[in-house]
Amino acid sequence: MVGLLALLVAFILYPVLRVLWISLSDDQGDFTLLHFLNFFRRPLFREALWNTLWSGALVVFFSALMALPLAYVLARYEFRGKLLLQTAATLPLVIPPFVGAVAMQLILGRSGMVNLILMRWLDAPIPFMEGLAGVVLVQTLHFFPFILLNTMVSLANVDASLEEAAQNLGCHGFRLFRRVTLPLMMPGFIAGALLTFIRAIDDLGTPLMLNYKNLLAPQAYLRITTIGMDDVDGYVVCVVLVLLSLASLFAARKYLSLAEYATLQSAAPVRRRLRGKALPFVWLLIGLILLISLLPHIGILLLSFSKIWSFTILPTTYTMGHYSEILFRVPHFVLNTLRYMVLAAAFDVVLGTIIAFLLLRSRVPGRNLLDVIATMPLAIPGVVLAVGYLRVFHGWDFPGAGGPLTSSWFILVIAYTMRRLPYTVRACYAAFQQVHISLEEAAQNLGANRWRTFVKITLPMIAGGLVAGGLIAFITSCVELSSTIMLVPRIELGPIAYGIYLYMQSPLGRGAGAALGVVAILLVSLGTYLTYRIFGGRAGSAFRI
Amino acid sequence: MKSAAVRFDKIGKRYGAQWVVRDINLHIEAGEFFTFLGPSGCGKTTLLRIVAGFVAPDEGVVFLDDAAVNDVPAWRRDVGMVFQNYALWPHMTVFENVAFGLRERKLSRSEIDSRVGKALQQVELNGVERRRPSQLSGGQQQRVALARTLVIQPRVLLLDEPLSNLDAKLRVEMRLELLKLQGRLGLTTIYVTHDQEEALAMSTRIAVINQGHVAQEGTPREIYEHPANDFVAGFVGQSNILPGTILSIERNRATIELADGPATEVSTAAPRASAQPGDAVLLGIRPEALHVTERRTTGDGLNQIEGMILASAYQGGSVEYEIAALGKTIKARIANSKGKSLFQRGDKIIVAFAAEDVTFIPAKSAE
Numbered sequence A: 001m002v003g004l005l006a007l008l009v010a011f012i013l014y015p016v017l018r019v020l021w022i023s024l025s026d027d028q029g030d031f032t033l034l035h036f037l038n039f040f041r042r043p044l045f046r047e048a049l050w051n052t053l054w055s056g057a058l059v060v061f062f063s064a065l066m067a068l069p070l071a072y073v074l075a076r077y078e079f080r081g082k083l084l085l086q087t088a089a090t091l092p093l094v095i096p097p098f099v100g101a102v103a104m105q106l107i108l109g110r111s112g113m114v115n116l117i118l119m120r121w122l123d124a125p126i127p128f129m130e131g132l133a134g135v136v137l138v139q140t141l142h143f144f145p146f147i148l149l150n151t152m153v154s155l156a157n158v159d160a161s162l163e164e165a166a167q168n169l170g171c172h173g174f175r176l177f178r179r180v181t182l183p184l185m186m187p188g189f190i191a192g193a194l195l196t197f198i199r200a201i202d203d204l205g206t207p208l209m210l211n212y213k214n215l216l217a218p219q220a221y222l223r224i225t226t227i228g229m230d231d232v233d234g235y236v237v238c239v240v241l242v243l244l245s246l247a248s249l250f251a252a253r254k255y256l257s258l259a260e261y262a263t264l265q266s267a268a269p270v271r272r273r274l275r276g277k278a279l280p281f282v283w284l285l286i287g288l289i290l291l292i293s294l295l296p297h298i299g300i301l302l303l304s305f306s307k308i309w310s311f312t313i314l315p316t317t318y319t320m321g322h323y324s325e326i327l328f329r330v331p332h333f334v335l336n337t338l339r340y341m342v343l344a345a346a347f348d349v350v351l352g353t354i355i356a357f358l359l360l361r362s363r364v365p366g367r368n369l370l371d372v373i374a375t376m377p378l379a380i381p382g383v384v385l386a387v388g389y390l391r392v393f394h395g396w397d398f399p400g401a402g403g404p405l406t407s408s409w410f411i412l413v414i415a416y417t418m419r420r421l422p423y424t425v426r427a428c429y430a431a432f433q434q435v436h437i438s439l440e441e442a443a444q445n446l447g448a449n450r451w452r453t454f455v456k457i458t459l460p461m462i463a464g465g466l467v468a469g470g471l472i473a474f475i476t477s478c479v480e481l482s483s484t485i486m487l488v489p490r491i492e493l494g495p496i497a498y499g500i501y502l503y504m505q506s507p508l509g510r511g512a513g514a515a516l517g518v519v520a521i522l523l524v525s526l527g528t529y530l531t532y533r534i535f536g537g538r539a540g541s542a543f544r545i
Numbered sequence B: 001m002k003s004a005a006v007r008f009d010k011i012g013k014r015y016g017a018q019w020v021v022r023d024i025n026l027h028i029e030a031g032e033f034f035t036f037l038g039p040s041g042c043g044k045t046t047l048l049r050i051v052a053g054f055v056a057p058d059e060g061v062v063f064l065d066d067a068a069v070n071d072v073p074a075w076r077r078d079v080g081m082v083f084q085n086y087a088l089w090p091h092m093t094v095f096e097n098v099a100f101g102l103r104e105r106k107l108s109r110s111e112i113d114s115r116v117g118k119a120l121q122q123v124e125l126n127g128v129e130r131r132r133p134s135q136l137s138g139g140q141q142q143r144v145a146l147a148r149t150l151v152i153q154p155r156v157l158l159l160d161e162p163l164s165n166l167d168a169k170l171r172v173e174m175r176l177e178l179l180k181l182q183g184r185l186g187l188t189t190i191y192v193t194h195d196q197e198e199a200l201a202m203s204t205r206i207a208v209i210n211q212g213h214v215a216q217e218g219t220p221r222e223i224y225e226h227p228a229n230d231f232v233a234g235f236v237g238q239s240n241i242l243p244g245t246i247l248s249i250e251r252n253r254a255t256i257e258l259a260d261g262p263a264t265e266v267s268t269a270a271p272r273a274s275a276q277p278g279d280a281v282l283l284g285i286r287p288e289a290l291h292v293t294e295r296r297t298t299g300d301g302l303n304q305i306e307g308m309i310l311a312s313a314y315q316g317g318s319v320e321y322e323i324a325a326l327g328k329t330i331k332a333r334i335a336n337s338k339g340k341s342l343f344q345r346g347d348k349i350i351v352a353f354a355a356e357d358v359t360f361i362p363a364k365s366a367e
Helices: A002-024 A034-041 A043-076 A082-094 A097-108 A113-118 A131-156 A160-168 A173-202 A205-209 A216-227 A232-262 A278-305 A321-329 A332-361 A367-379 A382-393 A410-434 A437-445 A450-478 A496-503 A507-543 B044-052 B094-104 B109-122 B138-150 B168-185 B196-202 B220-225 B230-235
Strands: A306-308 B006-015 B018-028 B033-037 B059-064 B079-082 B156-160 B188-193 B205-210 B213-218 B240-250 B253-258 B265-269 B280-285 B291-293 B304-314 B318-325 B328-335 B348-352 B359-361
Touching: A002 A034, A002 A232, A002 A332, A002 A367, A002 A382, A002 A410, A034 A043, A034 A232, A043 A082, A043 A131, A043 A173, A043 A216, A043 A232, A043 A278, A082 A131, A082 A278, A082 A507, A097 A113, A097 A131, A097 A205, A097 A278, A097 A496, A097 A507, A131 A173, A131 A205, A131 A278, A160 A173, A160 B079, A173 A216, A173 A232, A205 A216, A205 A496, A216 A232, A216 A382, A232 A367, A232 A382, A278 A306, A278 A321, A278 A507, A321 A332, A321 A507, A332 A367, A332 A410, A332 A450, A332 A496, A332 A507, A367 A410, A382 A410, A410 A450, A437 A450, A450 A507, A496 A507, B006 B044, B018 B044, B018 B205, B018 B213, B033 B044, B033 B196, B044 B079, B044 B156, B044 B188, B079 B138, B094 B109, B094 B138, B109 B138, B138 B168, B168 B196, B188 B196, B196 B220, B205 B220, B205 B230, B213 B220, B213 B230, B230 B240, B230 B280, B230 B359, B253 B280, B291 B328, B318 B348
Parallel strands: B033 B188, B033 B205, B079 B156, B156 B188
Antiparallel strands: B006 B018, B006 B059, B205 B213, B240 B253, B240 B280, B253 B265, B280 B359, B291 B348, B304 B318, B304 B348, B318 B328
16 A cells, blocks of 8 residues: 555656646745746747647537537437447547548648639638647547537436436426526536647647647747757646646536436436438448548558659559558567556556546555545646656656656556546456445355455456556557657657657658557557447447546 | 325337337326335326326327326426435435425515425424435335425325335324325325235225236225126225135025136025026135134035144234145135134134125236
């Protein structure tokens, strides 16, 4: 227990507090607010803050616009093609946002597919992907499933009788929706919106890929990497990012506690068959969503096979060369990824199981503190954690690594483990909850000691949940760029995400980068598929708060 | 609003080819406490939902007083329904839940305040206005659901197994309270339950529903004492059902030869007028109508059957015996008093009953 707590404090709490302290102290180590005052005095930072808030809000707004009608249709109606729509709507989750960014450049960029087609009629390209608009577009397409999945869960938990009771008392139509249905789906919507917002402001890869730097995350990254570890401004930006995440969590807490309640009863949701005139409309919607969600996938796939693709609608020459490059010439990106992900997932499952066990089955003092610290990474942007690690561990020799921890690949595994810990803890917690304590007591009553009870009764029953928890860590670490990009000690130790970032820096490397992107998509798809196989309908919890 | 009468006229509802209810004709008077009693899946809840307007009948017409309401949407019917799971909205406080229907009716704020207060008082639930439903006990949630319905002064009150989620003791208390409240308001009430004891205790009239049809309609006493068929006899209370043939009928006495076991004749009150000697009949005898004695008493030996105790269950106020007799298992419930000797498993005994306690059940009627 003490060891576990120490581990979490060392790798979650302390690095963040260190960042906080640096931003709040002067050269002599005394407390000062001067750095923050400076932050707000600099127009550059003020603008970055404003842009971050504004783009985050826009992403949430447009995601909601896409997700809410879809969620309502999917949760309330039965119709042919529903499964297709449901699958299509989760496809964006399997593509890392920064990979999507590259693909969207090819399709919607200045000289992308769409503009090349439109230029036959228009004089100038439409700047879909320029500046903040590009970031918002890419992030919206990537994050809207968070809102969709969460809202659907809320809607599915609305028992039919709750609406019937309102009708019985004289309420119907839009009023019924506004007074009863809408408030009941709010918890899910808010959870999804919160997740979207936090992920969007944390997203470093998309702005970097689109070369838009005037947001907080890229500012923190640029400060630390170009000016250096000692530049206080970088730390201040980090703290502001954390504060934004915390503030949004705080603002949403009322709804999150409601969400718990709403799922207490087992519900018989309203389900209607969709027929007749509405059906073609829905199919049109399916087609549109499918097209939009698949755009990045199509773009990246084309790019990975293209030898020459510039100023043409489709590539002019195709090749398999990019795949041989990343699989045979420089296979370490893929191999590193597999090694890091498997290790991080394994650590997460072990930690998650122990934490969940302590939370649910023990009375150890301090277990609530454990819970709080293990949940914190939800609100800590990857950039911030990485900065904290660099600061705390750069002078710290890792036993066996023959150098500071920050020069070892192991720092990446630790970062991934901690970043995804909240999700795994949650999955393990849910798995434990399914095992009623009386099942364990029955085993003990029949003579099994605690350990044998755990091995013979509990473990078999929670195994599925644990594997799913590990898969969630695996999938999400795969596409993690914000902490990766800062922590990779040497190029040959980088995972796929880093490789893509490197390749994409030069026009010549784009093909190989895209091929790596396809590999990432395949890995995530496989993980997602397996999660759904194990979790069934509850797989959505992987993407929930 | 004035309490309304409810009339079902040849109501039928099917899902696909399967009729859930069919050919339902019932007239429920204004102010009545009417119960649909039946096993789960018999269609009783469907009937309730037809009145509420959540289910549109495929056949027949529902009337509230003299107006057909088939085409009136649920939100204009003014029939208050209390749902089995209460259906309290978790995002609203108790006050907001109860005020909901009044706000829909666009009443003034002061009117709403006073009527909500009164409704909560009616169900003896003051001081919880600001809480959320999740902070209330099951019994309190039940009262909120009731207040939410009563506050709109509905013309009919529909109760869908409202007590089934409460524990046994609370259920009996709420039963009495509901009854008092209903009597005070004079409100037409349709009550759905599968609990025959509840139905007998509360209703002015009962319709026993079986497989989508009305198996019997009548007052609790009629239903219990003169079940119209073997289903009702078995479902409402327990009954020992004995098949037999009428040997003779003389004035107000009949002699029946029982079909099972050794040849046995019993004498009963006269069956209905149309019965003829030679007719097959079913006799129903309630467990509490049986007497168990060690040996035959005086007289002709009629209505005395030999048996053997299979099992006995002491229940405080009474003892329940399972008795092997006439080649089947018969149940008897004997009132208990201190000092009275009890029979043990294996005891040979005589089961006796009075001619008046035998009920004729039309043999396998209806379905």
